[in-house]
Amino acid sequence: MSRTQATDFSEAGHLPKVGDEGSADPAGLPRQRRGTTPQMHGRYPDFDVMQELDHWDERTRELIVSRVEAVPQRTFFTEQEFATLTALADLVLAQDREPRVPALAFVDAKLESGRGDGYRYDDMPDDRETWRTVARGLDEAAGEPFAEAPVELRERVVGALADGSLSGGAWAEVNVTRAYGIVMRDLLEAFYSHPWAWNEIGFGGPAYPRGYQALGVDRHEPWEGREAFELDPVRDVKERGLE
Amino acid sequence: MNRSHLLLDPHRRGVPGLARMRRYRDDDAVDMAIVGCGAGGGVLAQRLARAGWRVVVLERGPFWDPDRDWVSDEAGSSHLYWNDTRIIAGEDPVEMGKNNSGLGVGGSMVHFAGYTPRFHPSDFATRSVDGVGADWPIDYADLRAHYTVLERELPVAGQRWPWGDPHGYPHAPHPVCGAAERAWEGARACGVTMRVGPVSITNGPFGNRPHCIYRGFCLQGCKVNAKASPLVTHVPDAIEQGAEVRADSMVVGLETDGGGAVSGVRYLRDGTERLQRAHAVAVCGYSIESPRLLLHSGIGNDHDQVGRYIMVQGAPQIAGRFPELLRMYKAPPPEISSEQFYETDPDRGFARGFSIQTVSPLPIGWAEHVLADGHRGPALREYMRDYNHWSVLGALCELLPRAENRVTLAGETDRFGMPLARFSYTRGENDRANIAYAKRVINQIWQAAGAQDILTIDRYAHLVGGCRMGTDPETSVVDADHRVWGVPNVFVCDGSVMPTQGSANPALTIMALAARLAERLAARRISDARRRAA
Numbered sequence: 001m002s003r004t005q006a007t008d009f010s011e012a013g014h015l016p017k018v019g020d021e022g023s024a025d026p027a028g029l030p031r032q033r034r035g036t037t038p039q040m041h042g043r044y045p046d047f048d049v050m051q052e053l054d055h056w057d058e059r060t061r062e063l064i065v066s067r068v069e070a071v072p073q074r075t076f077f078t079e080q081e082f083a084t085l086t087a088l089a090d091l092v093l094a095q096d097r098e099p100r101v102p103a104l105a106f107v108d109a110k111l112e113s114g115r116g117d118g119y120r121y122d123d124m125p126d127d128r129e130t131w132r133t134v135a136r137g138l139d140e141a142a143g144e145p146f147a148e149a150p151v152e153l154r155e156r157v158v159g160a161l162a163d164g165s166l167s168g169g170a171w172a173e174v175n176v177t178r179a180y181g182i183v184m185r186d187l188l189e190a191f192y193s194h195p196w197a198w199n200e201i202g203f204g205g206p207a208y209p210r211g212y213q214a215l216g217v218d219r220h221e222p223w224e225g226r227e228a229f230e231l232d233p234v235r236d237v238k239e240r241g242l243e
Numbered sequence: 244m245n246r247s248h249l250l251l252d253p254h255r256r257g258v259p260g261l262a263r264m265r266r267y268r269d270d271d272a273v274d275m276a277i278v279g280c281g282a283g284g285g286v287l288a289q290r291l292a293r294a295g296w297r298v299v300v301l302e303r304g305p306f307w308d309p310d311r312d313w314v315s316d317e318a319g320s321s322h323l324y325w326n327d328t329r330i331i332a333g334e335d336p337v338e339m340g341k342n343n344s345g346l347g348v349g350g351s352m353v354h355f356a357g358y359t360p361r362f363h364p365s366d367f368a369t370r371s372v373d374g375v376g377a378d379w380p381i382d383y384a385d386l387r388a389h390y391t392v393l394e395r396e397l398p399v400a401g402q403r404w405p406w407g408d409p410h411g412y413p414h415a416p417h418p419v420c421g422a423a424e425r426a427w428e429g430a431r432a433c434g435v436t437m438r439v440g441p442v443s444i445t446n447g448p449f450g451n452r453p454h455c456i457y458r459g460f461c462l463q464g465c466k467v468n469a470k471a472s473p474l475v476t477h478v479p480d481a482i483e484q485g486a487e488v489r490a491d492s493m494v495v496g497l498e499t500d501g502g503g504a505v506s507g508v509r510y511l512r513d514g515t516e517r518l519q520r521a522h523a524v525a526v527c528g529y530s531i532e533s534p535r536l537l538l539h540s541g542i543g544n545d546h547d548q549v550g551r552y553i554m555v556q557g558a559p560q561i562a563g564r565f566p567e568l569l570r571m572y573k574a575p576p577p578e579i580s581s582e583q584f585y586e587t588d589p590d591r592g593f594a595r596g597f598s599i600q601t602v603s604p605l606p607i608g609w610a611e612h613v614l615a616d617g618h619r620g621p622a623l624r625e626y627m628r629d630y631n632h633w634s635v636l637g638a639l640c641e642l643l644p645r646a647e648n649r650v651t652l653a654g655e656t657d658r659f660g661m662p663l664a665r666f667s668y669t670r671g672e673n674d675r676a677n678i679a680y681a682k683r684v685i686n687q688i689w690q691a692a693g694a695q696d697i698l699t700i701d702r703y704a705h706l707v708g709g710c711r712m713g714t715d716p717e718t719s720v721v722d723a724d725h726r727v728w729g730v731p732n733v734f735v736c737d738g739s740v741m742p743t744q745g746s747a748n749p750a751l752t753i754m755a756l757a758a759r760l761a762e763r764l765a766a767r768r769i770s771d772a773r774r775r776a777a
Contacts (some may be wrong), residue, residue, distance in 0.1 A: 010566035012695035015629060018623035024625035043628050057466065094621045118325055118340025122332040122665070162619060184619065188610040191629070193318035201630045203572055203606050206315030208466045211456025212573040217421035220568070227568060227631070240326040 009043065009227055026094075030228045036198040038093075038101050038191075044202040047225020049195050056206045065205065067194055069104045072109035076128070080145070081135040082108070087147035088138060089187050093159050101197055106190035107131070123175050130179050131186075132159075137170030202227065245295060245396050248450025250479040256468050257308035257477050265485045269517050273297045275764075276508050276521035278494045278536065281350020282753040283737035284527030285473025285481070286393075290761030292484035299487045299519055301510050304347030306490035307474055317607040318601040320463040323354045325346070329531060330653050333667035337555050344531070348490055349474030352750055354462050356577040357442040357470050358600060359399050359751040361390050363407035363585055366745040373587045375594040375673065376643050377552075380714045380723035381759075383408060389755040389762075391668035394441075397471035398449055399751075401440020404506045414446040417455065420559070422571035422634035423578040423601045425563065428493035429692025430581065435599070435684070437581045443471035443751075444575055457574045459605065495659050497524060497540040497733065504732050505542070505601050513657055523732040525725075527757075530706040530739045534665045536649040537710065537720075537735075543727035546717045548649035550709055554744045555668065557640035557678040558704035560602055561685045562612060563694030570631050576603035584684065585746055587770070593676040597640040598746040600684060604635060626698065634686065638681035639704060642674040642745040648710055687718035707749050709739040725760045736760050 013019040029041040035048025050068070053061050074082050082104065089104045090096065111128050124130060138146040141157045160166045164177035175225075191197055198205050202225045204212070214221050252259045267273050275291055277284045280302035285400040290301045304325075305312065314320065325344035345351030364383035369376035387408065400414035403593075416439035419427070430437045444455045444465075455469040468475050478488055492512045507520040525534045534550035539544050552685055580600040586596050605610060612635070613626040648669060652662035682699070686744070688698055713719025716728035719742075725734040738753045 009629075009632070012564055012566075014625065015564065015696050016618065016625060017516035017698075018696050024621040026621070026624065026628075029628075056309075056315065059311070060316055060319070063314050063316055063319045092619045092623075094624045115321065116326050116328050116340075117321075117338075118327065118329065118344055119331045119338050120328050121336055122330050126328075158619075181614075184614055185611060188614060189318050189607050192606040192610045193316065194739060197627075198606065201606060201628050202568075202570075204570070204632065206460075207456075207573075208315045208460070211455070211458050213457070215418055215420040215574050217424055217569060218567045219421065220570070224570075 019121065027239060032199065035199050036196045037101055038095055038099060038196050042200040043227050044199065045224030045228045047199055047202060049198045049203070049205040054225060055210045057208050060206045060208065064195055067106070068114055071107050074105065074108050076108045076112040077135070081132060084138050084146040086133045087154060088158065088183070089132075092184060093156060093187060093191055099196070101185050101191050101194040103190035107186045110186065118127070121175065124178055125174065126184055130174055132184050133170050133174050134179055136184055137166060140169045141166055155168055245289060245480045245776045246483065247396070247476055247479040248452050250483055251451040251468060251475060253451040256310045256466060256697040257472065258306070260482065262308065264482050265487050267297065267299050267487050269519050271678065272507070272520035272522055273299050274300060274521070275523050276519050276526055277349065277525045277527055278508060279527035279529065279532070279737065280473060280488055280684045281345060281527060281529060281737065282352050282473060282750050283757045284525065285350065285477045286754045286757035287525055287527065287736050287761050288486045288488070288757055289477035289481035289484070292481045292486035292766060294761070294765030296765070297485070298481070299489055299521070301492040301494050301508060301519065302348050302488060302490045303493040304490065306348045306488065307353065307464070309464060309466045309468065313466050315458060315460045315466065317463060317605050320354070323464055327657055328663060330615065330663055331668070332665060332666040333648070334669040337666065337668045339531070339666070342702070342704065343555075344529070348478060348488055349472035351465050352472035353474060355748070355750055356602070357444050357461050357575055358577045358580065358748040359394070359397060359443040359471070360441050360580070360598070360747040361407055362745045362752050364698070365586055366743055369595065369743050373594045377711070377713070379742050380712055385754040386752070389758040391697050393751060393754050393758060397443035397476055398445065399441045399443050400446040401442060402438040404438060404441060405436070406585060407727060412441055416440050417442065417444065417446050417578070419578045420571065420574035421567065421569035421671065422603055423574070425565050425569060425634045425692050426601055426636055426688065426739050429563070429688040429694070431686050432691035435688060436583050437579045437599070439579050442575060442577045442692070445469045450461065452540070455575065459572045459574060459603070461575045461577070462531035472531060493659055494536060495661055497536065497542055499542070503730065505730065518575065523734065525734040525736045527735075529737050531650055531664050531666060531735055532707040533735055533739045534709040535652065535661065537727070538652050539661055542733060543720055543732055545597055545729060548720045549647045550719065552644040552708040552711050552742070553648050553649070553650060553666065553668070553706065554642055554644050555703040556705050556744060556746060557597070557642050557674060557681070558637055559678060559682050559699060559701050560612060560637040561689065562635045562637050562698045563692060564629065564632050564696040565634065565692075565694060566632070568631045569634055570635055571603040572605055576602070577601065582746070584681070591680055593673045593680065595641040595643070595677065596746060597638045597677060597681040598638065599681070600637055602635045602637040606630065609633070612698060612700045616691065616698040622669060626714075635774055636685045638678070638685060639746045639748065640674070640677045640681050641744060642677070644708055644711075644743060645669070645671060671751065705744070705749050707738040707741040707744045710735040711742045713742065714741045724763060725756070734760065
C-alpha cells in the first residue's frame, strides 16, 4: 500500500511493523511548503525550524546555521571511497533524490578531525580504518564500483552488510555487524543533526533561552509544527508533475 | 554549609571569580591533591576546603562556561564526553564515551539525565541478604544524613519516595510531558506504581540558579544552571573557600616517596609534565580512569584487585507508539520512575531487581533506538517521522559484580604516554534473566497503555566498581575509609569504590560517599592520614 490516500496519523498502519509491505513509502506525504526537508516530503509541511533561529542562543545558532551553509569539503575519503559511500548513505538513509542532507560530508569531517567516540572493540580497527574497509568491501561485494552497480544489487549487498553475512576479502578484516553499526551511527548522527531532518520529523530543535511551556498530550507551542493529515491537492499534484 | 547557589551569577552561567581563585605552586605540598572534578572529587574538594584543608583539584578537561562552551544540540555536544579510546572486550562489550564517561569540571554529571535516587538499605548487604554480590563495609545509616544534606544542596525535586528508606524531597515534583503521561497511565493500568522524580533539577529559583525551562537538553549540559552538577553545586563554594580547581591538567602518575607513601601527582598541562606535591591524594577518576591510574602507577595492586568487579546496569529501552502527539523532546528526559521491582522477589527466578524510568531521547538518540530495532532506509525514515508519537521507558537492571569484569592496561599507549584501558565485560545468567524480566514488565506497561507499536534497544548505563571497598585487602582495593590498602595517604573517592550498584543511578551515592569521607578526614577520624597543616 503506498499512500495514495491522505493518512490519518492517529492510526499506525503507516508504520513498517504494523502495516503491510511498503507502508513506509513516503510518496503520499505532503510536499514541504515552508523551508526544506530531505526529499521535500514531511509530516509537518508548514514547520520550518530555521524560522526560529532568532530565539536560539548565539553559540547554538552559529553551529546549526553552519550545517546548512558551510558543508565541509571532502578531505578524508578518496574520491572513489566517497562515491561508494555516498551510494551506501543514500540507500540506508533513503535519500533517493534532492534535496539531500549531505550526511557523508559531515562524517568525512569528523573522521578527518580524528575525534573518536571513546571506545574501540578489541576485534575492530580504528573507526577511520573501518570506514575505508567498508568502502573497499562494498566495491568487492558488488564486483564493480558499488555506486555504478544496479540498485537491486546494491540493496542486496547492503542487506548482507546489515545482517552481518558478508565475508571474505575486506570483510575478513572486520566484524561485519560492528562495522555496520559504526557506519550507521555516524551517518544517523550527521543526518539527524541537520535542521532539514528536524523539519521532517517535527522536532522543535534548540529551545534555549526560550524553553517550552506546553507540555501535555496533543499540546504545542504556538510556533511548533502541526502534523498534516491531508494533502493540499492543488499544490501537491502540480509539484509532483502529476497533471 | 554550601553557598554555591548564592555565589553563581544570576545573569551568566559560568562560575564567577575564577580570576581570584587561589593558586598553589607545584612545590607547595597541599593537604590533598584530588584527581578529577566530578561527583566524587567536586564534593570532596568543597567539604575539605570548608574544613580548612589546602586543596588542589586536577581536572583533565576544561573549566566549562555553559554560556560559552555548550549548545542546545546533540551532535554539537560531543566535547562533553571522554572520547579518548578505551578498548572494549568480553562477550558483552560495553560502549564507552557519551553514554557513561564525562570530562571537564563537573564530570559525568554535566551530561547525566538528572535522576538522583538514593540506594536502598539492602544494597549494602546483598551477599548477606540475597546471597549474591558483596557486602559493603559500611551501611545505609552511614550515608543517610549525607543523602539528606545533598538532596538540599542539589536540590532534588520529586514526590515523596515510598521505596527503600522512605523520604521526601526539598523541591516539589516537576510537571510531566505528554510522553510521561501515557507511560504513567499504562503503569497504573497494570499495577506498577510510579512517582515523579527524583531529579536534581530546580523547580523554582534556588539562590541564583533559575527554574528549569523544560528545553529537554539535559544530556547536552544544562545551559540554564537548573540541573545539578558539581560545576554549579559544589565547585563555586570550594573555590570561595580557597580550593584551586586546576583544569586542563591530565594526571599521568602518582609519585611515591620511597617509603610506601605518595608525595604528589605527576600531570601534564600545556604539554609540560609537572609534579604537584601533596601530603595526601584522592583519586576520583571513576571506574575506568581510577584503576588505570593506580595500575599505571603500580599502587594498591598487591592482591590483583585493582580494576576488578566493574559493573554496568542493563538498560534496555522500549518505546510505545500512541495516536496523539506526545513530543517527548520537551521537559527533562527524567520524569517519572518506579522502584517497585528493586528488591529480590523469589518468584521472579533471579536475585535483585531493576527500576523503571522515562528516558525521552532526542532525534539522534531516537535514530539509534530505531536502528537497534532492525530498521534502515525507508522504514527507518518512517519511524523517525513518527518521532512525536512515541514515549520511551528504560529499565536499570542491577547486574552483579564479577571478578573477571575488569580494566587492565592494554599494550598501546595514548598521546599522554599512558597505556590504554582495556575493559572486558561479560554478563552472567542472573543478569540475563533480570534484563529479560524487566523488558517483559515494560512491554506490559505499553500494552496496558494501548500502545500501537513497540521498538526496543538493548544497552547499558552507568559504571561503578573497579576499586571496591571492603574489609580485606585480598578481596578489595580500599578500606571503609576509601584508603588504598597498604598505602597510608592515597584514597579513592568515586563510583569505583562501590561493591554493588543497586538499580539506582549512582551520582547521588557517589556524592554521599565523598561527603562522608570528607567528614571523617576533617574530623581526623582516619588515623595516619599524614595531614600536616600549613
